[in-house]
Amino acid sequence: MTYKAPLKDMLFVMNELAGLSTVNTLPGCEDATADTVEAVLEENAKFCANVVAPLNHSSDKEPSFWHDGQVSTSKGFKDAFKGFAEAGWQGVQHPTDFGGQGLPKLVATPCIEMLNASSISFALVALLSDGAIEALLTAGSDEQKATYLEPLVSGKWTGTMNLTEPQAGSDLAAVRTRAVPQGDGTYKVFGTKIFITYGEHDLTENIVHLVLARTPDAPAGVKGISLFIVPKFLVNADGSLGARNDAHCVSIEHKLGIKASPTAVLQFGDNGGAIGTLVGEENRGLEYMFIMMNAARFGVGLQGIGLAERSYQQAVAFAKDRVQSRDLAGSAGPVSIIHHPDVRRMLMSMRSQVEAARALAYVGAGISDVAHHHEDAAVRASNLAVYEYLVPIIKGWSTEMSQDVTRDGVQVHGGMGFIEETGAAQHYRDAKILTIYEGTTAIQANDLVGRKTVRDGGAVAKSIISQVRETEALLAAQGGADFKAIHRALLDGSVALEAVVEYVAANMKTDIKGVFSGSVLYLKLAGIVLGGWVMARAALVAQAKIDGGDGDALFYKAKIATARFFADHILTQASGLRTAIVEGSAGVLALTEDQF
Template sequence: MYYAPVQDMLFTIEELTSYSRVQKLHRFSHVDSATVATVLEEAGRFGRDVLAPLNAPGDRDAAVFEAGKVRTAAGFKEAYKQFAKNGWQSLAHDSSLGGEGLPGVLAAACEEIWHAANMSFALCPMLTEGAIKALNMTGSETLKRLFATKLVSGEWTGTMNLTEPQAGSDLSLVRTRAERQADGTYKIFGTKIFITYGEHDFTDNIIHLVLARVNSAPAGVKGLSLFVVPKFLVEEDGGIGSRNDVACVSIEHKLGIKASPTAVLQFGDAGGAVGYLVGEENRGLEYMFIMMNSARFSVGIQGVGLSERAYQQALAYACERRQGRDEGTTENPTEIINHPDVRRQLATMRASVEVSRALAYSAAAFDDLGKYSDDVFVRNSNAAKYEFMVPIVKGCCTEAAVDVASAGVQVHGGMGYIEETGAAQYYRDARILPIYEGTTGIQAADFVGRKIARDKGRVGSSFITEMEEVISELEAHAGIAFLRAARSLYFARRSFGMVIDFVLRNYDSNRVLVLGNSALILKLSGLALGGLQMARTMLAASRRMNENRVFFQSKLEIADFYMRTILPTCTSLEICICNEDGSGNHVPSRQALASV
């Protein structure tokens, strides 16, 4: 059973993000605290009652490909109809497109619920979300009218078509081609693989956003253009027309997310699929990055949701499973949660969940301010913070999900390795998270190159300033736990600053050295910013203790655990990263790796 942790979500939004400033924006003047709580409660009910019961059955009896069509897992189609009818796809979108205009940070919290309840299901609206954003920002008014409004309503769904058999992360190798037609449309020819919900039975139409190369376009990524290619052509009045020349030829058999059909799509086998250019030719990758950035952030949210689900199940099992003797009593056997090592594992899991949630929600609030503030400086500074946070959310929250799901299996012991408990499914599902939408290595390279080196460390330095302010607050607070947390955050701040200096000092002169350490730099940054959030958690929990002693005492204890046992690993990571010995590279040579 899954229960949305609404109280935790509200605490994170209220205390660990810039939501107090988001609320003051004119765009969100109609959204009060009661509305936020009501939306989360309703989303939690939908996740618990509709989506979660389909999760395990969908894993066992997954989507099926038959005669060119995909039949989704039992109950999924009906659940999607309810999802769209209830308006969940439209939460954060403009009213001009039929959206409800709610803050992105609230939509992110709801998205966590969908992924926690049933990640295979939630992948469909997740990709639709990215398609909406790309069309809204770069599409013509006609494309918005014909396609974006139907995506916002959930009447149709969207996909992202980048990958080809020879072109994975390196999109310069894309071969799908587009031929201009006299009527202003294009004919699309090529093969795309790994297309999430590229074919399904949820809706009457599927809107594919496709990267392709127009004839005579420049080589490499500079020659890519973006096209809308609907499964069924759309009439001027918005009605569905004839079938387009795009076909699903197979779906993949995967380790996890089995109920999510991952399609191979073929464009143009019968004369060419009709495509509509988005924006200008040869700017397709620029436009697609809107969708990719949306998907990368959402995959980080997937990590938060899956971690929460794995933790809830492990906790429930630990409270029921009786095994061994509790050293503090004479009772034998006892629930395994009474064993100190099991509590350590559960505490590590919960701390990871809370840090991941805080990192993701804070980024979403930066995005709200970066898009909608009337103040140019506020918009620019928060947009830069959001861009800085995206690779951290995507990289760190997904790696954490793998660790949390693995720990969940461990808490279950041998039963965790047995499919019937469900713990193994979370582990299998989690493993894709650090891979798709850009591996952790790609996020790390982007982080050190674009978010630190190109920025000259400005955004990172602004977070260091925030850490220093919070350290002062901790030092002024009574209690040994707060002094201990101040010391831990001080050393994490120091390590964070050291690795930023390391990148700035070496990126131009020894890029191989920096890139060889980039994943460690990303991990350290996530840990350090997590420490900032857990320090804020301690201060807020202490201030609000009289409101709900049980809840806020638990927040205080988990945050203290993080500051004592997890945050100090920043120091060891710093030593690994900044140990410059003059050799020029920390990574073993190809020859060393290949020798036997």
């Protein structure tokens, strides 16, 4: 149940696929030299493996708990968070102006993966702080930035996102929490928020709640939602802590997984009103929240990848250790189960999907860096469009993938996998939240269909597919059975994806329910095809390394074999998905409610 960060794989993806050498020529990204990046990743890997990873299983057995409005986090979390903050890990990707390291997203990305592979429950507090920092950087006043950013970036305080209410889950139009202006620039906030991750804890002296609420004369629906800072303790002008604010944790949830992460019900204003300050302008809260949510969605995708990697590592270790039955090809006695073809199939399925999702996410991070740092506004804009197309896929597909992978992770263990002490089952439980929070897979798919495909008539999607075509040409030019299989599968996949993009763009107006019947399948198809694309690129790079006499042929041969597996076993799902999307809405929509 140890975790060893796959640094070599991560660096391969960063250098060979995600363009680190381009990213670190961007203005403001020059510090991210290959050497520095490797050193940062190595330090991060040590911290994660030595300090955080050992807490994952023990904190599941003894979760955070609530008592008298307080939450005590699992044993070891407080010290680990102190170490995390002191080493500056909260600030990796945040501006140096506020004490961060100012490194590109491409460098922060593997750090986030590692932390989540070590413990999703622990990593969540950092993920939420990242989101709060992002929102304040975007929309906070100078005073708010001066007050809150440095403590958040340093890990002295943490941040939360308060969106959900009992009647307002996926539908934020239904938010009822009220914010009443007091005439002195502050507001009094009243309402109940649920599912607030780390809404209460004992890791830091203060918690900065970002809260969606309505002012008294706000319009109905999503256009009347504003964003407020409501700190647990008010902050004095000198930055010291003032009075306890009227924001209290009344309970935490009993959950399937991520048990060490306290999920709070927060009550605002039961004792006179919680003091808050407006972020940005009134009624623009959802817009700000979406900025932070896009960052968080990408981060949740990384949670899926990290968790799947951890599950894979544990399964490999078990498969090498557990001796059972003879080798099918003949053996003197029983062999370790990694010799059995179906165990190997499961391991390759896990491995190839983790590698594909990682490569796609890191490629996305590199694109995001170009989108934010490039000198040319047109280049920034085109890269931003591609990044924004990828975000729902990275979030939705990587997290759905993590449920497939952790399921196989249990299965590889046989009966031992079902025993909680083994630890494989925890990953299966933890994974289930990832397709739900920060927007369910269906919400990601709505975004992919509506804002990311239909709005531009599929232009961005097709521009990405044209890049896939370029890779296909390179594959066709390579010899050998592996590249032939990869080429054929990628071609079938990209044809299917293109057909679906056209179907979606063409039919939205006339058959909106039909199109949305296939939205999640479209997201899955896009994940598979784009994942297959980056795997194919990895295989091409690997072949070039081998041809160039690179010493590490075993590593590169494994890249080709893994891409081949992905092509034969995962990419081949594409044409079935195409049919389900394009032809399958009749079956989805035929029944009346009463027929269920």
